Every structure is written in structure tokens, then in C-alpha cells.
Amino acid sequence: MNISMHQLKLAGVIAVAVALGACSKNPTDLDGLNGSGAGRSGVGGVGAAGAASPGSTQDFVVNVGDRIFFDSDSSEINGSGQATLDKQARWLNQYASYAFTVEGHADERGTREYNFALGARRAEATKNYLISRGVSAARIKTISYGKERPVAVCDDISCWSQNRRAVTVLKPGA
């Protein structure tokens, strides 16, 4: 993979986000697409795009896309989410040694406890979709962070829509 291709793919991710109303404040600000959804560091990221070797966690994050987004109070996987998960499934089936966790997240416009359950529902829906695309259930853990780990922290729709997400986090070193 070359760098220009990475950029192209990233541009595609942004375009999808805009179509969902998930625009970030600054379209060139890709912070929200970096790292794990739970705010852990060191997993992929745009800065590492040039170094993303095929089959690496960076490759997955940058070239496949590690997250999908949901409508408000919904765990339904929409067309764009399905497209991302189809790519995730192909990649995960190719690099079958990775175990991973699907993190379900909610935006802050819900009560705390409900959002834990909503995040779990999103993680479960994502897990089931990946299983339906041939990924072994034994590789998949799920966890919900509810509204505890937003990636975007403004108080309007541009942030909320980025926070309603399920993030596929690979176990490093597989």
C-alpha cells in the first residue's frame, strides 16, 4: 500500500461520516478516528499510516476502518456500517490469528445506565454481523463503555454522532 492510497481511503471514511451527519468540526481533524474508542493510545492512527504494514493493527485501523456509527438510540447497523464491517470481516478472516474486542459506545444524550445497555446492544449487533460474515465467535469479546469514553467532546450533533459507535479493537501482538 502506498501513502496516497491511505489518504484516499481516509477521505472515503470522512465522506461517509459527513453523509451520516457525523462531520467533525474541522474535516481535516482526524483525532476522532485515531486509536481505540476507549481512548487507549498506541493503536494505529493517521500519523502511523505510512508505516501500516499489511496485517498490522495500523493497517486495520487506517485501511479497513475500526469503527461504525449508529443513529441516535439505535443499534441497527446501517448501510455504511455494513460496508465497513464487510471490510473488517474480510480482513479478520485473512488475518485469523487476531482476537479482538468490540467496544460499544453511546453519546452523552442518554442516562448512564441505559447507555451501558445500549452500548452492549451495539457491540452485540456488531459482533453478530461479523459472525454472519464468517468471523469465528470465539475470537470476539464485547464490552460496553456506555457514555464514559466519548471521542468527540463538543456539545452538539457533530460530536454526538461520532460517539455513537462500535469500535473493533484488535489485541496487539497477535
Next chain:
Amino acid sequence: MTFAPTRRHAAALLGGLAAVPLIRGASFAERYIDVRGGGDFKPVNVAVAPFGGDSGASMSTIIVNNFKRSVFLNPVEAGDLGGNPDAAPNLAAARAVNAQFVVTGRSGRGEGRMKTEFRLWDVGSGAQAAGQQYVTDPNNARRVAHIVSDAIFSKITGEKGFFDTRVAFVDESGPRENRRKRLSIMDLDGASLRHLTRGDDLVVTPRFSPNSQELTYMAFGSEDPRVFLLNIDTGQREVVGNFPGMTFSPRFSPDGQRVVMSLSQAGAANLYSMDLRTRATTRLTDSGAIDTSPSYSPDGSKIAFESDRGGTQQIYVMGAGGGGANRISFGQGRYSTPVWSPKGDYIAFTRQGSGGFAIGVMKPDGSGERILAEGFHNEGPSWAPNGLFVMFFRNGGGGPKLFMVDIFGRGEFPVTTPGFASDPSWSPLLG
């Protein structure tokens, strides 16, 4: 009647507090303001004379500050009320500022003990309405001030007090996308703050046990997020139950013998209760929906909870053993986090609508809904032990803060915390 039964408990907690009534034959049942009559009341004017003795000034200052946040009592400043707590106060000075009651007292040390006494005087009749003497360790001065405040609040309203209580909450620091959350506890007035966890693990939703000695809460760790029990004094911590998935939203039963909580499995959240002695678990709901935020009725016979089984979050009530549930919320919006009042007369809730997140109360049959606080984001009510106030958190200005409001929405006050704070749990009366 005196307050002696209550004070006996206080004696145990305070390590040797002795309480002696300073009045005989006073009727506890009398009430000077009817707090059950609705929100259209006039607060009772109370003039607190500066207490005598070397600890007196701070004692009466704490009492006045408490009354400023009491909604039902209104502290008024008066001229010279007479400094001798053994004699009737200067009633003319009280009448001049329309005080209906005068509080006199003294507090001082001797032989390593602190002796505090107060008398409550009815200005109308000139008679003493209440009085008590407390002997305790000087370190407990603030608590004695709260106990005196409660005794006076009780005498005038005919309701239990709420000043001698603590608040468990989640202290928040750090960036919003990766908040450090610590389980914390403090007195209602913000004193005696303690952090009970270090902030390494994400912790949320603490709830007091009925005896105030334990907290149940949800914490993240290396495994699935789980419900824990924490002994506040010893720091001993244990997982509640051995469930195959995330457990969250824990609450004690009124007798302290059970914890009811949600278990997340296959995308659904169902309610389970666990007997803390036998460790036996009982499944209470099986709807395939999100059933969470349970709350026992004070008699333990019912559980209110929220469920989206009908499409959106609404409040339901079922028997404490599970079974059929009846929806009780039918207003505009989504209803969540029901909490049964300790008196049983109301259920407090969070309501989400187009106007944001509001805190309100309704009767247990769903009637009589009343909104107490509105705005972008108010959440998570917790009752005062007397059922006259709820505490909640409000997001705004970069993070959440705690507030309290009375059940008529007459007075809202910030609750002092060291920083951002969420998920308050108001303890029972400590005495």
C-alpha cells in the same frame, strides 16, 4: 416524647455521645408547617442566637448555614435575643423580625469532652418547644451541629431531618474523553471528604446500603465490568455474584439483604436480585429489552425500573419477586432512573424530552407528575432520607456538578464538591 431513640444510634456512631433531653412533656407529633400540603407554603422564620461557649460561634454558624438550605425554614437575623440558653430569650427582639422560633444554646469543652446544648423557643407562646444536651468527642463538633439542626427541623416540620447525612458520589477529573473517576464520600455540607478508590479503574453509580456502612457500585477492571460491594470503613471490596456478562445498575433492598442489578447478555439487559447471605440469585425480568435502574419500594414489596420494552425508556412497577410489570409513565418523552422516595409517596425520575433532561417526581401510580429541575442535562436523582429533597447531577460548563432541590421545586442549591461530580447517593440519616 424526646429524640432519645434516635440519639441512641448517634451515640453508637459517635463513640460515646450522650444525649440528655432538656425538656419534659414536649410533643414530638406537633408540626408548625405542613410539608404535605403542597408547594404553597411560607417558610418558618427562625432566629438563631449566637451560641455561648468556646465552640458556640462555629456551632450556631453551621446551624444557620444549614437552615439557609432547608427551604422550609428561613433563618432570620434578630437583635439581642439574650445570651442565656437557660432562660427564655428576648421575645420582643424575635417578634421585631417576625421570627416564629428562637434557637439558643451553648457549646464548650471540658475534660476532653465537648458539651453542646440547644433550646428551641416558640415565640408565639413563649414556651420552650424542644431542647437537648449532647456530650461527645470534640472531633464530632460538625456532626453535633447537624444533629441539632435536624432536631430543630424535625420539631418544626414534623418530618425527619436530613443534615446529619453523607453523600457518596463519583469525583471526576481529567479530559472528558478519558475521565478519571473516583468513588468518593463526604458529609452533606462537603466536609470530611474521602476518596475511596484511586481512579485507576472506571467507577460509576455508587449506592448506600441502608445502614450507610457499605456502597454498591459498578466498576471496570480487567474482566467484564461488574457490580461490587465496598465496606466504607474497612475498604474491603468484593464482587457481587458470578454472572456471565456485564452487571451494572446495583441497588440495595431496604433491609440490606439483597442487591438488585442488571445483567447484560446477548444485547439485552435483565434484572436479577441476589441474596447477600445465601448468594442465591433470582431472575426478575426476561423481556429481551433493556431493563435497568431498579428501585425497591421502601417496604420492599415492589420494584420500579426503566425498560424500553415498549419502544422507548419508560418506568414500570412490578412485584419484588419479578413477574408482570405495569407501565406508570405516560407523559411527554422518555422516562428513566426511577427512585422510590423513602416515604413511599413519590418516585423521582429523569425525563428526556425536546427541552433536555429534567428531574421530576410522580406518585407511584404515575399521577401527579411534577418537574423540579430542567435544562440541557440533569440526571440521576437520589432522595434525602426524609423524602423532602432530591439530589442530582447537572452537566454544564465542562463537567457535572451536584445539586439538591426540594420536592416542590421551591429551592435549588449546589452541593459543594472538590471538583466535577456525578452519580450522587444520599445516605440515610446517620443518627
